[in-house]
């Protein structure tokens with residue numbers, strides 16, 4: 553009943569690398585062509601763990617945005633903004649905190665996991681416990697129905713769905729809902745009203761799915777309904793109250809197949825990354841000195857691509873012919889590792905060159921990016937304010 557909308561966020565915690573590109577950004581670039589998309593910098597989320605060193609956040613924000621643009625995220629298609637510039641996220645977070653059971657937060661698996669992983673930090677804070685709820689506010693405030701995330705974030709989306717359901721259950725039923733809904737039915741006009749009632753009965757008595765879909769289509773076509781009445785009729789149809797917040801769905805992003813230079817997951821903390829827009833010389837050197845199958849001590853020793861991180865790079869960057877050449881040459885010791893790495897180096901440099909090219913105008917003129925973000929924040933804010941109006945009203949906070 554609400555328009556389709558994609559939303560995702562990223563914490564500004566340092567420079568982005570090829571793992572982010574192949575794991576996340578390429579997917580965003582694809583999605584922006586298929587749906588209206590909102591992508592934002594989750595600076596408040598970064599503060600939950602970096603509250604004692606906020607400089608990193610400030611330093612990373614603009615570089616990260618340039619990396620997004622370099623990767624092909626297109627501000628003409630997607631809305632780009634910064635979380636803290638849309639303070640409505642904080643208001644929704646606060647209001648949701650009133651009805652969010654403490655136990656739900658304590659049970660989110662990332663809570664204990666992250667505390668253990670970042671044991672050197674004191675994360676027994678109010679803000680860190682509320683991390684998933686702030687994320688829920690980020691999503692629900694745009695009534696986003698699709699949230700592209702990695703596997704680790706699935707519990708947060710599930711949590712968000714539960715919060716939305718609880719909210720709609722508690723506040724979706726406005727006083728006099730039934731009467732208002734019946735009044736709204738009349739506004740459909742006699743013929744449509746009769747059909748709506750019939751379909752509603754068929755759905756509620758027999759669970760007839762086709763009937764509910766037909767009724768939804770009928771509501772979509774009805775032009776003279778106010779937004780409020782439309783919502784009431786959707787709610788009335790399925791026996792619930794008014795649906796104020798939309799339950800989102802996770803769009804599971806396939807784990808990046810991009811390994812680090814040592815074959816482990818690419819991650820800044822392992823020091824095995826190639827950053828986005830890194831200079832040619834440094835990229836070349838990193839790949840040249842990259843680990844290979846340890847069995848190939850001498851040039852004449854045959855190897856096994858399955859035991860070599862360079863092969864994983866070929867999987868991402870090379871065509872079938874080149875891959876065949878690697879398989880053959882490696883297993884027969886027909887090619888050396890330096891030779892094998894050459895096509896990878898060329899492909900990565902080409903990709904990096906394209907990214908640098910896309911980033912250039914923003915580096916030359918910083919106001920360009922400032923304007924894109926100002927514009928995106930404004931657009932996001934309008935959407936957020938619309939939801940907040942409904943939320944305040946539902947919670948009985950729109951006095952006078």
Ligand code: TRP
Nearest residue numbers: 559560561562563594597687690
């Ligand atoms: N928690 C997410 C992460 O660490 C970042 C994030 C914050 C987010 N708010 C969001 C992602 C809303 C999707 C939707 O990756």
Ligand code: SF4
Nearest residue numbers: 845860862882889892
């Ligand atoms: Fe790895 Fe290529 Fe060397 Fe084989 S030839 S070990 S795939 S770098």
